[in-house]
Amino acid sequence: xxxxxxxxxxxxxxxxxxxxxxxxxxxxxxxxxxxxxxxxxxxxxxxxxxxxxxxxxxxxxxxxxxxxxxxxxxxxxxxxxxxxx
Numbered sequence: 642x643x644x645x646x647x648x649x650x651x652x653x654x655x656x657x658x659x660x661x662x663x664x665x666x667x668x669x670x671x672x673x674x675x676x677x678x679x680x681x682x683x684x685x686x687x688x689x690x691x692x693x694x695x696x697x698x699x700x701x702x703x704x705x706x707x708x709x710x711x712x713x714x715x716x717x718x719x720x721x722x723x724x725x726x
Contacts, residue, residue: 645669652712652720655705662708664699670708671697673715685710 647669651662662670671681671693678690678697685707687693695701709721 647717651708652717654721654723659705661702664697667693667696667703667708667711670711670715670717673717674711676711676714681711684714 645665645668647662647666648660650660651666653659671678674681676684678693681693682688682690687707692701696703696707705721709719712718712720
């Protein structure tokens, strides 16, 4: 299976200009974390897997908080922490 590239701008601390990840990027983070829609929903505190499907189909935008938790579960650095550098 080919790994999907996640845009670096989606992996930055929140700002008003933060570009929300697209459905493919959300699916990639779920894959890396080994999460089903239902497990992801429980992890981030949404009602059920239908909301996660809405994110992956781009019917709804994922919140920064949910995205940050999923990225952390996927082993991506904690995106909410401002990096010095």
